[in-house]
Amino acid sequence: MGKGRYLLKRLLYIIFVFFIISILMFFIYKLMPGDPVEIMLGDSKLNMKPDAYQALYDRTAEMLGVNRSLVEQYFIWIGNMLTGNFGYSTQYKQQVAQVIGTPMRNTVMLNMLAMVVVFVISIPLGIATAVRKNTAFDKTVQVVTIIGYSLPSFIIALLMIFVFAVKIPIFPISGVRSPGFSGTGIEMALDTLWHMALPVIVMSISGIGGITRYVRAAMIDVLRMDYIKTARAKGLREKVVVYVHAFRNALIPVVTIATGWVVGLFGGSIVIESVFLWPGLGKMLIDGLLQRDFAVVLTMQMFYVVLSLAGNVIMDIAYTIVDPRVRLEN
Amino acid sequence: MKKALCLLLAGVLAISAAACGGQQTVTNDQTASSSSSAASSSAAEETSVRPEQPTGQLVIGTTTAIENDFYDPSFNNNASNYKIYDLLHGLATVTYTKEGEFEYDPTVVKSHTETENEDGTKTFTVTINDGLVWSDGTPITAKDFVFQLLLENSDEITTIDGYPANGGVSIVGYDEYVAGEADAFAGVHLVDEMTYSITIKAEELPYHYDITYASAMPRPMHIIAPECDVVDSEEGAMITGEFTSDLLLKTINDTATGYRYHPSVTCGPYTLESYDTASQQATLVVNPSFAGDYRGVKPAIEKLVIKTVSNDTMMNELEAGSVDLLFQSSGADTINAGLDLVEAGKVEKTSYFRNGYGKIQFDCSQFPTDSVAVRQAVAYCLDRGEFARQYSGGYAAIVHAAYGLAQWEYQESKDWIDQNLETYEKNIDKAKEILEADGWTKNADGSDYSGTGTRYKEVDGELRPLVIEWANSEGNPVSELLSTMLPEAMAEAGMELKATTMDFPTMLASMQHTGDKIYNMYNLATGFATANSPWYYYSTDPTWMTAGYNSNWIVDQELADVTWAMKDTPYEDTETWLNEWQAYIKTWNEKLPDIPLYSDEYYDFYSPKLQGWDTSSVWEWSRAVLDAWVTE
Numbered sequence: 001m002g003k004g005r006y007l008l009k010r011l012l013y014i015i016f017v018f019f020i021i022s023i024l025m026f027f028i029y030k031l032m033p034g035d036p037v038e039i040m041l042g043d044s045k046l047n048m049k050p051d052a053y054q055a056l057y058d059r060t061a062e063m064l065g066v067n068r069s070l071v072e073q074y075f076i077w078i079g080n081m082l083t084g085n086f087g088y089s090t091q092y093k094q095q096v097a098q099v100i101g102t103p104m105r106n107t108v109m110l111n112m113l114a115m116v117v118v119f120v121i122s123i124p125l126g127i128a129t130a131v132r133k134n135t136a137f138d139k140t141v142q143v144v145t146i147i148g149y150s151l152p153s154f155i156i157a158l159l160m161i162f163v164f165a166v167k168i169p170i171f172p173i174s175g176v177r178s179p180g181f182s183g184t185g186i187e188m189a190l191d192t193l194w195h196m197a198l199p200v201i202v203m204s205i206s207g208i209g210g211i212t213r214y215v216r217a218a219m220i221d222v223l224r225m226d227y228i229k230t231a232r233a234k235g236l237r238e239k240v241v242v243y244v245h246a247f248r249n250a251l252i253p254v255v256t257i258a259t260g261w262v263v264g265l266f267g268g269s270i271v272i273e274s275v276f277l278w279p280g281l282g283k284m285l286i287d288g289l290l291q292r293d294f295a296v297v298l299t300m301q302m303f304y305v306v307l308s309l310a311g312n313v314i315m316d317i318a319y320t321i322v323d324p325r326v327r328l329e330n
Numbered sequence: 331m332k333k334a335l336c337l338l339l340a341g342v343l344a345i346s347a348a349a350c351g352g353q354q355t356v357t358n359d360q361t362a363s364s365s366s367s368a369a370s371s372s373a374a375e376e377t378s379v380r381p382e383q384p385t386g387q388l389v390i391g392t393t394t395a396i397e398n399d400f401y402d403p404s405f406n407n408n409a410s411n412y413k414i415y416d417l418l419h420g421l422a423t424v425t426y427t428k429e430g431e432f433e434y435d436p437t438v439v440k441s442h443t444e445t446e447n448e449d450g451t452k453t454f455t456v457t458i459n460d461g462l463v464w465s466d467g468t469p470i471t472a473k474d475f476v477f478q479l480l481l482e483n484s485d486e487i488t489t490i491d492g493y494p495a496n497g498g499v500s501i502v503g504y505d506e507y508v509a510g511e512a513d514a515f516a517g518v519h520l521v522d523e524m525t526y527s528i529t530i531k532a533e534e535l536p537y538h539y540d541i542t543y544a545s546a547m548p549r550p551m552h553i554i555a556p557e558c559d560v561v562d563s564e565e566g567a568m569i570t571g572e573f574t575s576d577l578l579l580k581t582i583n584d585t586a587t588g589y590r591y592h593p594s595v596t597c598g599p600y601t602l603e604s605y606d607t608a609s610q611q612a613t614l615v616v617n618p619s620f621a622g623d624y625r626g627v628k629p630a631i632e633k634l635v636i637k638t639v640s641n642d643t644m645m646n647e648l649e650a651g652s653v654d655l656l657f658q659s660s661g662a663d664t665i666n667a668g669l670d671l672v673e674a675g676k677v678e679k680t681s682y683f684r685n686g687y688g689k690i691q692f693d694c695s696q697f698p699t700d701s702v703a704v705r706q707a708v709a710y711c712l713d714r715g716e717f718a719r720q721y722s723g724g725y726a727a728i729v730h731a732a733y734g735l736a737q738w739e740y741q742e743s744k745d746w747i748d749q750n751l752e753t754y755e756k757n758i759d760k761a762k763e764i765l766e767a768d769g770w771t772k773n774a775d776g777s778d779y780s781g782t783g784t785r786y787k788e789v790d791g792e793l794r795p796l797v798i799e800w801a802n803s804e805g806n807p808v809s810e811l812l813s814t815m816l817p818e819a820m821a822e823a824g825m826e827l828k829a830t831t832m833d834f835p836t837m838l839a840s841m842q843h844t845g846d847k848i849y850n851m852y853n854l855a856t857g858f859a860t861a862n863s864p865w866y867y868y869s870t871d872p873t874w875m876t877a878g879y880n881s882n883w884i885v886d887q888e889l890a891d892v893t894w895a896m897k898d899t900p901y902e903d904t905e906t907w908l909n910e911w912q913a914y915i916k917t918w919n920e921k922l923p924d925i926p927l928y929s930d931e932y933y934d935f936y937s938p939k940l941q942g943w944d945t946s947s948v949w950e951w952s953r954a955v956l957d958a959w960v961t962e
Contacts, residue, residue, distance in 0.1 A: 033845045034835025040492065042407050050877035052499050060492040092397065093405055093491045098585055102607040158642065166646050173647050176609035179389040179635040192608075277638050279395065279610050292835050 003320075003327075007313070014309040019078075021305050026074050029294050036292040037061050040090035064088060081302065087295030091288065096295050100284070104266065106176065107273075107280035109192075111265040114200045118207035119258070125208070126215025131242055133220060141212065149209030157202045157275040164198060171197045174277040199276040203269070207261075214257055218250035225249070251322040256315060263311035267304065378941055378961045384616040384632040386960035388940060390951065391639035391653035395610045400602055401582070401590040404482075404494050410636065413952035417614055417634070420598035421470065423456050424545035425624045426860055430738055430948040432541045432901065435624040438462065440524070442544065450532030451502055451517075454544035457525040463619045464550055466595045472526045473560045474548035476567050479518045479528070480560065481549060485510035489575040490583050500534040500543060503566055514566035521562070536898040538907070539861040550595045554581045597621075599629045599956055611637045623956055630942075630959035645935070648677055654937040654960070657951045660684070660930045662723025668935040678943070680934040683727060683735040685947035686857030688808060690925040692850060693841070695875075695883035697789070698796055699850040703768035704825075705922045708798065708851070709754040710761035711819035712812075718928040721811050726928040730754070731919040734858050735929055736947040739911045746912060751919045761823040770796050770824060785824035797826045801841075801849040803834045808853050808927065842878055853927070860948075864893040864914055868923070882923035892917045 037060050045053050061067040086096035129138045165173040172195050181191055223246055231245045270282040288296035319326040392410045399406035402415055425435040434442055440457045462470040483498040485508055498504045503516025517529040530543045558571035582589045593602055600614035614634040622628045639647050645667040647653045659668055671677040692699045699705055718726050730751045733740045770785035776793055779785055785796040802809035817827045839845030841852055866879040868889045874880050896910045934945055939961050945954040
């Protein structure tokens with residue numbers, strides 16, 4: 001009963017925060033200098049007679065609805081958004097729903113693979129370093145992870161390109177697919193995977209560095225607990241002690257990080273996307289801001305707001321799963 | 331290791347340049363500017379014979395990502411897509427030649443006549459050649475040309491994503507037709523199966539580039555409006571049948587099947603094989619039905635793949651063979667990296683000067699840059715040669731007025747320019763002298779100017795300081811260099827430079843007076859249109875200013891008169907045109923609405939497998955690719 005009320009309360013909170021943020025975002029973006037109609041019409045201004053251009057401007061402003069008051073525009077926008085109409089992109093001259101799909105797919109695909117690689121490597125590595133605390137292995141991993149964690153990703157990216165695409169050309173430098181590629185679906189998927197290799201490696205290096213250190217710290221804390229000593233005293237095998245008794249209790253900080261990553265699956269990285277020419281949401285958001293393409297920017301921002309708010313609830317629920325001592329109550 | 335560091339440094343520089351809104355890194359190289367000029371210099375020597383049949387594949391790298399839009403610039407004016415339109419849609423009746431001139435395309439046009447009517451209008455009648463066909467084999471007739479004029483000026487198409495429908499604004503009857511008040515377009519006629527005519531409004535004549543009025547290109551009516559027909563009447567040509575916005579939404583704008591995204595039937599040198607939305611990569615294959623360009627040249631490369639490349643890594647891509655051609659490379663880091671590959675024998679190069687320049691643009695409606703003297707004084711405070719050299723490292727030239735090094739007028743006037751234009755070499759004493767003569771002779775307290783600090787001038791009984799408000803875009807290397815070179819010199823002359831950094835749309839709003847209207851100068855880059863029309867750019871008519879043509883907001887009757895005189899000069903009267911052009915350039919050089927900073931030297935770098943490559947700033951890659959071939 002307590003859990004249900006808690007979730008209901010959180011849901012109401014999400015709705016409230018969603019509307020407050022939607023109002024703030026909408027008015028902040030709309031008050032930015034720069035006329036989206038002018039930007040959308042681009043060079044037309046210099047190809048048309050002034051009166052013809054003015055007529056076109058008025059027609060376009062009417063089509064976009066930007067000739068109405070800001071309050072009116074807000075209600076129209078939020079009404080449309082809640083019914084699945086995300087508006088019209090002035091930059092791409094298409095409906096937002098039509099232009100956002102492919103970059104979102106690219107971003108999710110890349111982030112998901114990076115996430116899998118990061119967790120598959122960093123969790124066992126974190127556990128191993130905690131168990132072998134202060135050994136040469138632990139110290140080596142500590143140094144390597146801190147380097148991976150500290151280096152800016154664009155430097156790692158350029159180094160990786162230089163080593164694995166220029167000097168030892170085993171991976172492509174950039175892009176999603178080979179130029180002029182044709183083949184079956186499986187061949188195409190393999191080609192895309194091949195192109196994902198370098199960006200995934202770069203994204204994983206900093207991710208592995210961070211999460212390994214989180215897991216290690218959490219495991220070290222847990223391994224000091226009395227119940228671990230009890231488990232060992234009972235004569236349980238070390239693997240059972242570490243992976244069943246200790247690791248589950250060390251999961252809470254890992255869940256926090258993991259939830260952040262899941263939410264971040266939809267967040268593009270402008271650096272990775274620019275260096276590896278991987279058309280994703282990060283570059284789309286920046287381009288949208290620079291082009292005053294408010295429909296695209298607001299859709300993405302509100303999507304991230306919903307994801308973040310929902311992510312917090314999911315994180316709370318996940319805590320109760322990994323640690324039965326945690327209760328979802330008011 | 332050295333190369334790795336260079337790569338890293340290049341990455342850092344490229345990222346900072348990318349954040350600046352598109353302005354590119356350049357420098358000045360006086361030697362290069364005097365030796366190469368407009369003619370391209372190529373290190374490549376042809377080592378094979380051009381094949382009879384199209385063969386091979388060329389991967390072209392572009393730094394501007396291609397978008398899924400293949401109709402025309404009115405829908406999408408992305409620079410890369412613009413070139414793809416050229417390759418897909420062809421057979422315009424008036425073309426732009428390799429020498430930079432407009433002429434009727436003899437491959438398309440059988441005959442043409444121009445008739446000056448009694449009411450001051452002018453009729454261009456064009457008969458097209460027999461035997462032209464679409465890529466699906468359907469014959470091309472005059473109906474397809476008239477259909478384009480009717481379609482792209484119709485009120486129906488204006489409902490499709492804000493299509494401007496402005497191509498026919500100079501044609502008689504345009505206003506009624508585009509407003510939907512007339513079914514027929516009065517100034518357009520389908521004379522017979524292979525002939526159309528266009529009548530131009532009297533108020534649009536005479537016009538230097540009036541040959542462009544005769545231009546039309548075919549659109550496949552059987553694909554875009556299959557149930558419709560084009561018929562002629564006394565009132566003009568019209569489209570009959572169910573020609574509606576709903577039809578166009580389906581046949582042009584449907585993302586799954588529409589012509590805008592899937593131009594299935596075209597008549598240019600290439601057809602669109604595929605566009606990969608995930609990788610933003612377009613693949614074009616040769617159109618076997620293409621009749622040839624204005625010289626009759628047909629493509630010899632079977633497949634073109636246009637893929638996006640990054641400034642940071644594009645030379646690596648060329649070296650690795652994942653792209654075959656990088657065009658219009660600029661900036662010292664990029665060019666030097668490319669020249670290293672040339673030296674190593676891995677790639678070839680072609681270079682030419684850009685048809686435009688980077689500049690300081692003054693707002694001449696704002697105090698104190700409304701004064702010619704103040705603008706000239708600012709120019710005398712900047713060592714432009716040193717600026718260009720530091721900025722790029724040897725790959726740019728400086729110009730002294732609104733001309734490009736590729737323009738034929740410049741080529742004809744080199745000596746005249748040397749003798750007649752002020753070069754504004756850095757001279758602080760000259761700047762002081764000009765300011766004194768312009769009345770900037772006071773201190774803040776009204777006493778005579780002491781020789782240090784900001785000068786003041788009495789304007790309408792009020793003392794006003796000589797402060798120049800400068801708006802620049804964030805992360806822009808030109809702004810950063812100007813910030814180190816200008817303020818101190820200007821302060822020495824008695825001027826104060828106040829810089830404000832902002833993003834490009836904000837700067838654009840200020841330039842167009844729709845944002846903060848306080849700035850005196852901006853720095854940005856510009857290119858010259860093929861039909862360069864200075865009479866609009868310096869018109870004193872407020873409508874041309876608010877419309878963005880006169881971006882300097884300059885009201886100077888002398889400059890307006892000297893440019894207006896050019897508008898009426900017949901296109902073929904090159905001698906008169908050249909005299910008028912020189913008069914315009916001389917006046918411009920004196921009035922100085924902009925300070926030209928640099929004109930880039932562009933480099934095309936390409937794989938040795940690419941043969942016959944010959945580009946210039948007026949003959950870009952989408953044209954040059956027809957002459958070229960590849961060896962495997």
